[in-house]
Amino acid sequence: MREKILTALRRVARSGLNSFWRNRWVSSATICVMVITIGLITSLFLVSVMADKVLKDLEEKVDVSVYFSLDTSENEVLKIKQELENIDDVKSVEYVSKEMALGKFEEDHKNNPQIIKSLEELGANPLEASLNIKAKYIENYDAIVSFLESSRFANTIDTVNYRQNQKVIEKLSSILSATRRFGFISVMILVLVAILVTFNTIRITIYSTREEIGIMRLVGASNWYIRGPFIVEGVVYGLVAAVITLILFYPLILFISPKISVFINSINLSSYFSANVLEIFLMQSLIGVGLGVISSLIAMRRYLKI
Amino acid sequence: MIALENVNLKVKQGEFMSLVGSSGAGKSTLLRLLIGEEMPTMGEIIVGDVSINSLTHSEMPYLRRKIGTVFQDYKLLPAKTAYENIAFAMEVAGKDDLEIIQDVPEVLSLVGLQDKASQFPHQLSGGERQRVAIGRAMVHRPDIVVADEPTGNLDPINTWEVVNLLLKLNELGATVILATHDNSIVNSLERRVVLMDKGRIIKDEEKGKYLI
Numbered sequence: 001m002r003e004k005i006l007t008a009l010r011r012v013a014r015s016g017l018n019s020f021w022r023n024r025w026v027s028s029a030t031i032c033v034m035v036i037t038i039g040l041i042t043s044l045f046l047v048s049v050m051a052d053k054v055l056k057d058l059e060e061k062v063d064v065s066v067y068f069s070l071d072t073s074e075n076e077v078l079k080i081k082q083e084l085e086n087i088d089d090v091k092s093v094e095y096v097s098k099e100m101a102l103g104k105f106e107e108d109h110k111n112n113p114q115i116i117k118s119l120e121e122l123g124a125n126p127l128e129a130s131l132n133i134k135a136k137y138i139e140n141y142d143a144i145v146s147f148l149e150s151s152r153f154a155n156t157i158d159t160v161n162y163r164q165n166q167k168v169i170e171k172l173s174s175i176l177s178a179t180r181r182f183g184f185i186s187v188m189i190l191v192l193v194a195i196l197v198t199f200n201t202i203r204i205t206i207y208s209t210r211e212e213i214g215i216m217r218l219v220g221a222s223n224w225y226i227r228g229p230f231i232v233e234g235v236v237y238g239l240v241a242a243v244i245t246l247i248l249f250y251p252l253i254l255f256i257s258p259k260i261s262v263f264i265n266s267i268n269l270s271s272y273f274s275a276n277v278l279e280i281f282l283m284q285s286l287i288g289v290g291l292g293v294i295s296s297l298i299a300m301r302r303y304l305k306i
Numbered sequence: 307m308i309a310l311e312n313v314n315l316k317v318k319q320g321e322f323m324s325l326v327g328s329s330g331a332g333k334s335t336l337l338r339l340l341i342g343e344e345m346p347t348m349g350e351i352i353v354g355d356v357s358i359n360s361l362t363h364s365e366m367p368y369l370r371r372k373i374g375t376v377f378q379d380y381k382l383l384p385a386k387t388a389y390e391n392i393a394f395a396m397e398v399a400g401k402d403d404l405e406i407i408q409d410v411p412e413v414l415s416l417v418g419l420q421d422k423a424s425q426f427p428h429q430l431s432g433g434e435r436q437r438v439a440i441g442r443a444m445v446h447r448p449d450i451v452v453a454d455e456p457t458g459n460l461d462p463i464n465t466w467e468v469v470n471l472l473l474k475l476n477e478l479g480a481t482v483i484l485a486t487h488d489n490s491i492v493n494s495l496e497r498r499v500v501l502m503d504k505g506r507i508i509k510d511e512e513k514g515k516y517l518i
Contacts, residue, residue, distance in 0.1 A: 218341075
Protein backbone atom coordinates (compact mmCIF):
# COMPACT_ATOMS: atom_id res chain seq x y z
CA MET A 1 0.00 0.00 0.00
CA ARG A 2 2.79 2.39 0.99
CA GLU A 3 4.58 1.57 -2.22
CA LYS A 4 1.43 2.26 -4.21
CA ILE A 5 1.05 5.69 -2.63
CA LEU A 6 4.70 6.48 -3.32
CA THR A 7 4.31 5.42 -6.96
CA ALA A 8 1.24 7.62 -7.31
CA LEU A 9 3.00 10.54 -5.62
CA ARG A 10 5.96 10.15 -7.94
CA ARG A 11 3.71 10.15 -10.99
CA VAL A 12 1.71 13.14 -9.78
CA ALA A 13 4.90 15.08 -9.03
CA ARG A 14 6.37 14.24 -12.41
CA SER A 15 3.23 15.31 -14.16
CA GLY A 16 3.13 18.59 -12.23
CA LEU A 17 6.77 19.36 -12.99
CA ASN A 18 6.15 18.53 -16.61
CA SER A 19 3.33 20.98 -16.96
CA PHE A 20 5.38 23.62 -15.11
CA TRP A 21 8.12 23.19 -17.70
CA ARG A 22 5.77 23.06 -20.67
CA ASN A 23 4.25 26.38 -19.56
CA ARG A 24 7.58 27.94 -18.71
CA TRP A 25 6.85 31.28 -20.40
CA VAL A 26 3.56 31.74 -18.67
CA SER A 27 5.24 30.39 -15.56
CA SER A 28 7.93 33.06 -15.65
CA ALA A 29 5.37 35.85 -15.32
CA THR A 30 3.85 34.07 -12.35
CA ILE A 31 7.22 33.65 -10.74
CA CYS A 32 8.10 37.34 -11.28
CA VAL A 33 5.02 38.51 -9.42
CA MET A 34 5.67 36.01 -6.67
CA VAL A 35 9.30 37.14 -6.37
CA ILE A 36 8.16 40.75 -5.97
CA THR A 37 5.62 39.78 -3.34
CA ILE A 38 7.99 37.59 -1.37
CA GLY A 39 10.71 40.25 -1.72
CA LEU A 40 8.46 42.96 -0.33
CA ILE A 41 7.42 40.80 2.60
CA THR A 42 11.06 39.97 3.31
CA SER A 43 12.09 43.65 3.13
CA LEU A 44 9.30 44.60 5.45
CA PHE A 45 10.41 41.90 7.83
CA LEU A 46 14.03 43.10 7.76
CA VAL A 47 13.04 46.75 8.24
CA SER A 48 10.93 45.70 11.16
CA VAL A 49 13.79 43.75 12.72
CA MET A 50 16.12 46.74 12.34
CA ALA A 51 13.62 49.23 13.70
CA ASP A 52 13.00 47.03 16.70
CA LYS A 53 16.70 46.91 17.37
CA VAL A 54 17.01 50.71 17.14
CA LEU A 55 14.08 51.16 19.50
CA LYS A 56 15.54 48.72 21.98
CA ASP A 57 18.90 50.46 21.90
CA LEU A 58 17.24 53.81 22.50
CA GLU A 59 15.09 52.45 25.28
CA GLU A 60 18.25 51.24 26.96
CA LYS A 61 19.48 54.81 26.98
CA VAL A 62 16.40 56.28 28.58
CA ASP A 63 16.50 56.96 32.27
CA VAL A 64 15.35 59.45 34.83
CA SER A 65 17.82 61.39 36.92
CA VAL A 66 16.66 62.82 40.19
CA TYR A 67 18.84 65.59 41.68
CA PHE A 68 18.68 66.27 45.37
CA SER A 69 19.25 69.68 46.91
CA LEU A 70 22.72 70.29 48.30
CA ASP A 71 21.77 69.95 51.93
CA THR A 72 20.37 66.41 51.54
CA SER A 73 22.49 63.89 53.42
CA GLU A 74 23.91 60.80 51.76
CA ASN A 75 21.93 58.56 54.15
CA GLU A 76 18.70 60.12 53.09
CA VAL A 77 19.47 59.61 49.41
CA LEU A 78 20.38 55.98 50.02
CA LYS A 79 17.11 55.49 51.87
CA ILE A 80 15.21 56.85 48.90
CA LYS A 81 17.24 54.60 46.64
CA GLN A 82 16.24 51.56 48.67
CA GLU A 83 12.62 52.56 48.57
CA LEU A 84 12.73 53.02 44.82
CA GLU A 85 14.32 49.62 44.37
CA ASN A 86 11.32 48.06 46.10
CA ILE A 87 9.02 49.32 43.36
CA ASP A 88 8.21 46.59 40.84
CA ASP A 89 8.50 48.77 37.75
CA VAL A 90 12.02 49.88 38.60
CA LYS A 91 14.77 47.95 36.95
CA SER A 92 17.79 49.57 38.55
CA VAL A 93 18.79 52.59 40.57
CA GLU A 94 22.28 54.00 40.45
CA TYR A 95 23.56 56.37 43.11
CA VAL A 96 25.85 59.18 42.04
CA SER A 97 27.30 61.01 45.04
CA LYS A 98 28.36 64.65 45.04
CA GLU A 99 32.00 63.58 44.88
CA MET A 100 31.40 61.24 41.96
CA ALA A 101 29.51 63.94 40.14
CA LEU A 102 32.34 66.36 40.70
CA GLY A 103 34.93 63.85 39.55
CA LYS A 104 32.97 63.14 36.40
CA PHE A 105 32.45 66.85 35.80
CA GLU A 106 36.17 67.54 36.11
CA GLU A 107 36.97 64.63 33.89
CA ASP A 108 34.48 65.83 31.25
CA HIS A 109 35.89 69.35 31.23
CA LYS A 110 39.59 68.77 31.80
CA ASN A 111 40.37 70.42 28.47
CA ASN A 112 38.53 73.55 29.42
CA PRO A 113 40.80 75.42 31.88
CA GLN A 114 38.27 78.20 32.35
CA ILE A 115 35.66 75.91 33.83
CA ILE A 116 38.22 74.16 35.99
CA LYS A 117 39.46 77.51 37.22
CA SER A 118 36.03 78.82 38.10
CA LEU A 119 35.36 75.56 39.90
CA GLU A 120 38.49 76.09 41.97
CA GLU A 121 37.43 79.65 42.75
CA LEU A 122 34.13 78.40 44.00
CA GLY A 123 35.89 76.39 46.72
CA ALA A 124 33.02 74.05 47.58
CA ASN A 125 31.43 71.25 45.51
CA PRO A 126 28.46 72.83 43.70
CA LEU A 127 27.16 69.57 42.29
CA GLU A 128 24.18 67.71 43.64
CA ALA A 129 23.94 64.03 44.46
CA SER A 130 21.59 62.17 42.12
CA LEU A 131 19.88 58.86 41.46
CA ASN A 132 19.72 57.44 37.93
CA ILE A 133 16.61 55.34 37.66
CA LYS A 134 15.92 52.85 34.89
CA ALA A 135 12.43 51.47 34.52
CA LYS A 136 11.56 48.05 33.19
CA TYR A 137 9.31 49.48 30.51
CA ILE A 138 9.30 52.85 28.93
CA GLU A 139 5.70 53.43 29.97
CA ASN A 140 6.66 53.17 33.64
CA TYR A 141 8.61 56.42 33.81
CA ASP A 142 5.60 58.62 34.27
CA ALA A 143 4.50 56.63 37.29
CA ILE A 144 7.95 56.65 38.83
CA VAL A 145 8.34 60.38 38.38
CA SER A 146 4.95 61.13 39.85
CA PHE A 147 5.66 58.75 42.74
CA LEU A 148 8.78 60.74 43.55
CA GLU A 149 7.10 64.08 43.23
CA SER A 150 4.27 63.17 45.55
CA SER A 151 6.35 61.29 48.10
CA ARG A 152 7.59 62.57 51.44
CA PHE A 153 10.99 63.19 49.85
CA ALA A 154 9.54 65.73 47.48
CA ASN A 155 11.05 68.61 49.41
CA THR A 156 14.55 67.16 49.12
CA ILE A 157 14.30 66.88 45.35
CA ASP A 158 15.74 69.71 43.38
CA THR A 159 15.03 68.67 39.79
CA VAL A 160 13.85 65.59 37.93
CA ASN A 161 15.47 65.19 34.58
CA TYR A 162 13.51 63.21 32.08
CA ARG A 163 15.92 62.57 29.26
CA GLN A 164 14.98 63.84 25.84
CA ASN A 165 15.20 60.34 24.35
CA GLN A 166 11.61 59.83 25.38
CA LYS A 167 10.42 62.10 22.57
CA VAL A 168 12.68 60.45 20.02
CA ILE A 169 11.36 57.06 20.96
CA GLU A 170 7.77 58.13 20.69
CA LYS A 171 8.42 59.59 17.29
CA LEU A 172 10.27 56.51 16.13
CA SER A 173 7.61 54.12 17.26
CA SER A 174 4.96 56.12 15.51
CA ILE A 175 7.03 56.08 12.31
CA LEU A 176 7.51 52.36 12.72
CA SER A 177 3.84 51.64 13.18
CA ALA A 178 3.01 53.82 10.17
CA THR A 179 5.58 51.91 8.10
CA ARG A 180 4.11 48.63 9.24
CA ARG A 181 0.61 49.74 8.37
CA PHE A 182 1.64 51.01 4.95
CA GLY A 183 3.73 47.90 4.37
CA PHE A 184 0.90 45.64 5.39
CA ILE A 185 -1.48 47.29 2.93
CA SER A 186 0.99 47.06 0.04
CA VAL A 187 1.77 43.45 0.90
CA MET A 188 -1.93 42.64 0.90
CA ILE A 189 -2.39 44.24 -2.52
CA LEU A 190 0.61 42.37 -3.93
CA VAL A 191 -0.54 39.10 -2.41
CA LEU A 192 -3.84 39.57 -4.17
CA VAL A 193 -2.11 40.29 -7.48
CA ALA A 194 0.15 37.28 -7.05
CA ILE A 195 -2.79 35.01 -6.33
CA LEU A 196 -4.66 36.36 -9.35
CA VAL A 197 -1.71 35.86 -11.69
CA THR A 198 -0.92 32.39 -10.40
CA PHE A 199 -4.58 31.49 -10.52
CA ASN A 200 -4.69 32.57 -14.13
CA THR A 201 -1.62 30.52 -15.01
CA ILE A 202 -3.08 27.40 -13.45
CA ARG A 203 -6.34 28.13 -15.22
CA ILE A 204 -4.47 28.17 -18.53
CA THR A 205 -2.83 24.87 -17.63
CA ILE A 206 -6.20 23.36 -16.82
CA TYR A 207 -7.60 24.66 -20.07
CA SER A 208 -4.71 23.40 -22.17
CA THR A 209 -4.81 19.97 -20.57
CA ARG A 210 -8.59 19.60 -20.58
CA GLU A 211 -8.32 16.84 -23.16
CA GLU A 212 -5.87 14.97 -21.00
CA ILE A 213 -8.08 15.51 -17.96
CA GLY A 214 -11.04 14.08 -19.85
CA ILE A 215 -9.05 11.00 -20.81
CA MET A 216 -7.77 10.59 -17.27
CA ARG A 217 -11.35 10.55 -16.04
CA LEU A 218 -12.29 8.09 -18.74
CA VAL A 219 -9.62 5.58 -17.80
CA GLY A 220 -10.53 5.84 -14.14
CA ALA A 221 -8.03 8.26 -12.56
CA SER A 222 -9.01 9.08 -9.01
CA ASN A 223 -9.98 12.68 -8.35
CA TRP A 224 -6.89 13.58 -6.40
CA TYR A 225 -4.69 11.99 -9.05
CA ILE A 226 -6.14 14.50 -11.49
CA ARG A 227 -5.90 17.43 -9.07
CA GLY A 228 -2.46 16.56 -7.72
CA PRO A 229 -0.36 17.86 -10.62
CA PHE A 230 -1.96 21.31 -10.40
CA ILE A 231 -1.14 21.56 -6.73
CA VAL A 232 2.41 20.40 -7.47
CA GLU A 233 2.62 23.13 -10.10
CA GLY A 234 1.57 25.75 -7.54
CA VAL A 235 4.11 24.45 -5.04
CA VAL A 236 6.86 24.57 -7.67
CA TYR A 237 6.01 28.20 -8.50
CA GLY A 238 6.30 29.10 -4.84
CA LEU A 239 9.59 27.27 -4.29
CA VAL A 240 11.24 28.61 -7.43
CA ALA A 241 10.12 32.14 -6.54
CA ALA A 242 11.51 31.75 -3.02
CA VAL A 243 14.89 30.57 -4.31
CA ILE A 244 15.08 33.44 -6.80
CA THR A 245 14.16 35.98 -4.13
CA LEU A 246 16.89 34.66 -1.86
CA ILE A 247 19.44 34.79 -4.66
CA LEU A 248 18.46 38.38 -5.46
CA PHE A 249 18.46 39.45 -1.83
CA TYR A 250 21.89 38.24 -0.90
CA PRO A 251 24.00 40.67 -2.98
CA LEU A 252 21.47 43.42 -2.30
CA ILE A 253 21.95 43.06 1.42
CA LEU A 254 25.74 42.87 1.15
CA PHE A 255 25.53 46.16 -0.75
CA ILE A 256 23.12 47.96 1.57
CA SER A 257 24.40 46.69 4.89
CA PRO A 258 27.50 48.96 5.22
CA LYS A 259 25.38 51.97 4.26
CA ILE A 260 22.97 51.26 7.08
CA SER A 261 25.80 50.65 9.52
CA VAL A 262 27.06 54.17 8.80
CA PHE A 263 23.84 55.61 10.22
CA ILE A 264 23.15 53.12 12.95
CA ASN A 265 26.34 51.38 13.92
CA SER A 266 24.71 48.84 16.18
CA ILE A 267 23.05 47.22 13.16
CA ASN A 268 24.84 44.74 10.95
CA LEU A 269 22.25 43.64 8.45
CA SER A 270 24.44 41.28 6.46
CA SER A 271 25.53 39.33 9.52
CA TYR A 272 21.92 39.16 10.71
CA PHE A 273 20.91 37.90 7.28
CA SER A 274 23.69 35.29 7.17
CA ALA A 275 22.90 34.09 10.66
CA ASN A 276 19.19 33.70 9.90
CA VAL A 277 19.35 32.77 6.24
CA LEU A 278 17.71 29.40 6.82
CA GLU A 279 14.78 30.86 8.73
CA ILE A 280 14.37 33.61 6.15
CA PHE A 281 14.40 31.10 3.32
CA LEU A 282 11.89 28.96 5.17
CA MET A 283 9.63 31.97 5.60
CA GLN A 284 9.97 32.85 1.91
CA SER A 285 9.25 29.29 0.84
CA LEU A 286 6.21 29.05 3.06
CA ILE A 287 4.85 32.30 1.66
CA GLY A 288 5.54 31.17 -1.91
CA VAL A 289 4.10 27.70 -1.48
CA GLY A 290 1.11 29.15 0.35
CA LEU A 291 0.42 31.59 -2.48
CA GLY A 292 0.83 28.87 -5.10
CA VAL A 293 -1.36 26.31 -3.40
CA ILE A 294 -4.12 28.80 -2.59
CA SER A 295 -4.17 29.94 -6.23
CA SER A 296 -4.24 26.36 -7.49
CA LEU A 297 -7.10 25.48 -5.20
CA ILE A 298 -9.13 28.47 -6.35
CA ALA A 299 -8.44 27.72 -10.02
CA MET A 300 -9.37 24.06 -9.63
CA ARG A 301 -12.52 24.87 -7.75
CA ARG A 302 -13.52 27.21 -10.49
CA TYR A 303 -12.41 25.40 -13.63
CA LEU A 304 -11.59 21.77 -12.95
CA LYS A 305 -14.84 19.88 -13.15
CA ILE A 306 -14.29 16.29 -12.21
CA MET B 307 -35.62 18.40 -23.38
CA ILE B 308 -35.79 14.73 -22.58
CA ALA B 309 -32.95 12.60 -23.99
CA LEU B 310 -34.14 9.24 -22.72
CA GLU B 311 -37.60 8.19 -21.68
CA ASN B 312 -38.92 4.95 -20.22
CA VAL B 313 -35.77 3.04 -21.03
CA ASN B 314 -35.71 -0.35 -19.39
CA LEU B 315 -32.79 -2.42 -20.57
CA LYS B 316 -31.01 -5.40 -19.14
CA VAL B 317 -27.73 -6.69 -20.54
CA LYS B 318 -26.55 -10.09 -19.38
CA GLN B 319 -22.96 -10.82 -18.46
CA GLY B 320 -20.93 -11.94 -21.47
CA GLU B 321 -23.45 -10.64 -23.95
CA PHE B 322 -22.56 -8.78 -27.16
CA MET B 323 -25.23 -6.17 -27.70
CA SER B 324 -25.54 -3.68 -30.53
CA LEU B 325 -27.31 -0.45 -29.84
CA VAL B 326 -28.60 1.06 -33.04
CA GLY B 327 -30.64 4.02 -34.13
CA SER B 328 -30.23 7.26 -36.01
CA SER B 329 -28.20 10.17 -34.66
CA GLY B 330 -29.89 11.80 -31.71
CA ALA B 331 -31.82 8.68 -30.79
CA GLY B 332 -30.15 8.63 -27.36
CA LYS B 333 -27.49 5.94 -27.86
CA SER B 334 -24.61 8.07 -26.62
CA THR B 335 -26.60 9.40 -23.69
CA LEU B 336 -27.37 5.85 -22.61
CA LEU B 337 -23.68 4.95 -22.73
CA ARG B 338 -22.67 8.12 -20.90
CA LEU B 339 -25.09 7.25 -18.13
CA LEU B 340 -23.49 3.84 -17.88
CA ILE B 341 -20.00 5.21 -17.26
CA GLY B 342 -21.19 7.87 -14.84
CA GLU B 343 -20.46 10.80 -17.13
CA GLU B 344 -24.02 11.88 -16.66
CA MET B 345 -26.57 11.31 -13.96
CA PRO B 346 -30.17 10.37 -14.63
CA THR B 347 -32.85 12.76 -13.40
CA MET B 348 -35.05 9.74 -12.77
CA GLY B 349 -34.56 6.01 -12.55
CA GLU B 350 -31.65 3.81 -11.63
CA ILE B 351 -28.61 2.35 -13.34
CA ILE B 352 -27.07 -0.81 -11.95
CA VAL B 353 -23.72 -2.20 -13.06
CA GLY B 354 -23.03 -5.64 -11.63
CA ASP B 355 -24.51 -5.26 -8.18
CA VAL B 356 -23.66 -1.57 -7.78
CA SER B 357 -26.17 1.19 -8.29
CA ILE B 358 -24.43 4.10 -10.01
CA ASN B 359 -26.90 6.50 -8.46
CA SER B 360 -25.53 5.71 -5.03
CA LEU B 361 -21.86 6.11 -5.96
CA THR B 362 -20.07 9.08 -4.50
CA HIS B 363 -17.84 11.36 -6.48
CA SER B 364 -14.71 9.60 -5.30
CA GLU B 365 -16.05 6.10 -5.95
CA MET B 366 -16.79 6.85 -9.60
CA PRO B 367 -13.21 6.27 -10.83
CA TYR B 368 -13.33 2.69 -9.58
CA LEU B 369 -16.47 2.03 -11.61
CA ARG B 370 -14.75 3.44 -14.68
CA ARG B 371 -11.84 1.06 -14.26
CA LYS B 372 -14.27 -1.82 -14.61
CA ILE B 373 -15.66 -0.41 -17.85
CA GLY B 374 -13.47 -0.02 -20.92
CA THR B 375 -14.51 2.73 -23.30
CA VAL B 376 -13.90 3.23 -27.01
CA PHE B 377 -15.00 6.34 -28.89
CA GLN B 378 -15.34 7.45 -32.46
CA ASP B 379 -12.65 10.13 -31.99
CA TYR B 380 -10.26 7.67 -30.25
CA LYS B 381 -9.47 10.10 -27.40
CA LEU B 382 -5.76 9.34 -27.41
CA LEU B 383 -3.19 11.70 -25.94
CA PRO B 384 -1.41 13.29 -28.91
CA ALA B 385 1.88 13.82 -27.05
CA LYS B 386 2.18 10.18 -26.03
CA THR B 387 3.18 7.17 -28.11
CA ALA B 388 0.93 4.14 -28.58
CA TYR B 389 2.79 2.39 -25.78
CA GLU B 390 2.56 5.41 -23.47
CA ASN B 391 -1.12 5.92 -24.16
CA ILE B 392 -1.86 2.42 -22.95
CA ALA B 393 0.61 2.65 -20.08
CA PHE B 394 -1.01 5.93 -19.05
CA ALA B 395 -4.30 4.20 -18.27
CA MET B 396 -2.44 1.80 -16.00
CA GLU B 397 -0.38 4.54 -14.33
CA VAL B 398 -3.49 6.50 -13.60
CA ALA B 399 -5.07 3.47 -11.95
CA GLY B 400 -2.03 3.10 -9.72
CA LYS B 401 -0.58 -0.05 -11.26
CA ASP B 402 3.08 -0.54 -10.44
CA ASP B 403 5.81 -0.15 -13.03
CA LEU B 404 6.60 -3.85 -13.33
CA GLU B 405 3.00 -4.70 -14.14
CA ILE B 406 2.93 -1.96 -16.76
CA ILE B 407 6.10 -3.24 -18.44
CA GLN B 408 4.61 -6.72 -18.60
CA ASP B 409 1.05 -5.91 -19.65
CA VAL B 410 1.40 -3.16 -22.23
CA PRO B 411 3.41 -5.14 -24.82
CA GLU B 412 1.01 -8.02 -24.40
CA VAL B 413 -1.97 -5.79 -25.08
CA LEU B 414 -0.17 -4.17 -28.03
CA SER B 415 0.41 -7.54 -29.67
CA LEU B 416 -3.18 -8.53 -28.96
CA VAL B 417 -4.38 -5.56 -31.03
CA GLY B 418 -1.63 -6.22 -33.60
CA LEU B 419 0.41 -3.09 -32.98
CA GLN B 420 3.57 -4.51 -31.43
CA ASP B 421 5.62 -2.88 -34.23
CA LYS B 422 4.02 0.54 -33.73
CA ALA B 423 4.57 0.84 -30.01
CA SER B 424 6.71 3.96 -30.26
CA GLN B 425 4.61 5.75 -32.86
CA PHE B 426 2.60 8.82 -31.96
CA PRO B 427 -1.12 8.96 -32.78
CA HIS B 428 -0.55 11.33 -35.73
CA GLN B 429 1.79 8.75 -37.26
CA LEU B 430 -0.88 6.04 -37.11
CA SER B 431 -3.83 5.41 -39.40
CA GLY B 432 -7.39 5.74 -38.13
CA GLY B 433 -7.74 2.01 -37.70
CA GLU B 434 -4.46 1.78 -35.84
CA ARG B 435 -5.47 4.61 -33.57
CA GLN B 436 -8.73 2.89 -32.76
CA ARG B 437 -6.82 -0.29 -32.00
CA VAL B 438 -4.64 1.61 -29.56
CA ALA B 439 -7.83 2.89 -27.95
CA ILE B 440 -9.20 -0.65 -27.72
CA GLY B 441 -5.90 -1.76 -26.23
CA ARG B 442 -6.24 0.95 -23.65
CA ALA B 443 -9.81 -0.07 -22.91
CA MET B 444 -8.85 -3.69 -22.34
CA VAL B 445 -5.75 -3.09 -20.25
CA HIS B 446 -7.74 -3.03 -17.01
CA ARG B 447 -9.32 -6.37 -17.99
CA PRO B 448 -12.74 -4.76 -17.81
CA ASP B 449 -15.97 -6.62 -17.19
CA ILE B 450 -17.73 -4.37 -19.65
CA VAL B 451 -16.55 -2.71 -22.87
CA VAL B 452 -18.56 0.23 -24.10
CA ALA B 453 -17.93 1.33 -27.70
CA ASP B 454 -19.59 4.46 -29.01
CA GLU B 455 -19.47 4.54 -32.83
CA PRO B 456 -15.95 3.07 -32.82
CA THR B 457 -15.98 2.56 -36.58
CA GLY B 458 -17.53 5.90 -37.51
CA ASN B 459 -14.31 7.23 -39.02
CA LEU B 460 -12.97 4.01 -40.48
CA ASP B 461 -12.94 2.35 -43.89
CA PRO B 462 -14.58 -1.11 -44.24
CA ILE B 463 -11.37 -3.09 -43.73
CA ASN B 464 -10.42 -1.26 -40.54
CA THR B 465 -14.02 -1.40 -39.44
CA TRP B 466 -13.88 -5.18 -39.52
CA GLU B 467 -10.60 -5.30 -37.67
CA VAL B 468 -12.11 -3.23 -34.89
CA VAL B 469 -15.30 -5.29 -34.78
CA ASN B 470 -13.25 -8.49 -34.68
CA LEU B 471 -11.27 -7.14 -31.76
CA LEU B 472 -14.49 -6.38 -29.93
CA LEU B 473 -15.66 -9.91 -30.64
CA LYS B 474 -12.38 -11.24 -29.32
CA LEU B 475 -12.85 -9.24 -26.12
CA ASN B 476 -16.33 -10.69 -25.86
CA GLU B 477 -14.94 -14.21 -26.25
CA LEU B 478 -12.49 -13.45 -23.43
CA GLY B 479 -15.49 -12.82 -21.20
CA ALA B 480 -16.27 -9.12 -21.44
CA THR B 481 -19.77 -7.84 -21.93
CA VAL B 482 -19.67 -5.63 -25.04
CA ILE B 483 -22.09 -2.83 -25.78
CA LEU B 484 -21.59 -1.44 -29.27
CA ALA B 485 -23.41 1.69 -30.35
CA THR B 486 -23.41 2.10 -34.12
CA HIS B 487 -25.50 3.04 -37.09
CA ASP B 488 -23.57 0.85 -39.47
CA ASN B 489 -26.18 -1.72 -40.50
CA SER B 490 -23.69 -3.95 -42.33
CA ILE B 491 -21.90 -4.70 -39.07
CA VAL B 492 -25.07 -5.31 -37.14
CA ASN B 493 -26.58 -7.57 -39.76
CA SER B 494 -23.56 -9.80 -40.10
CA LEU B 495 -22.98 -10.09 -36.35
CA GLU B 496 -26.23 -11.89 -35.69
CA ARG B 497 -26.24 -10.86 -32.06
CA ARG B 498 -28.70 -9.01 -29.89
CA VAL B 499 -29.84 -5.71 -31.39
CA VAL B 500 -31.58 -2.90 -29.52
CA LEU B 501 -33.11 -0.20 -31.68
CA MET B 502 -33.64 3.26 -30.24
CA ASP B 503 -35.61 6.19 -31.52
CA LYS B 504 -36.29 9.58 -29.92
CA GLY B 505 -35.05 8.42 -26.54
CA ARG B 506 -37.07 5.22 -26.42
CA ILE B 507 -36.30 1.61 -27.08
CA ILE B 508 -38.55 0.53 -29.90
CA LYS B 509 -37.17 -2.89 -30.72
CA ASP B 510 -35.09 -5.49 -28.85
CA GLU B 511 -34.28 -8.73 -30.65
CA GLU B 512 -31.92 -11.63 -30.19
CA LYS B 513 -29.95 -12.17 -33.44
CA GLY B 514 -31.56 -9.04 -34.75
CA LYS B 515 -31.18 -7.15 -37.97
CA TYR B 516 -30.99 -3.42 -38.49
CA LEU B 517 -32.94 -2.50 -41.55
CA ILE B 518 -33.25 1.03 -42.68
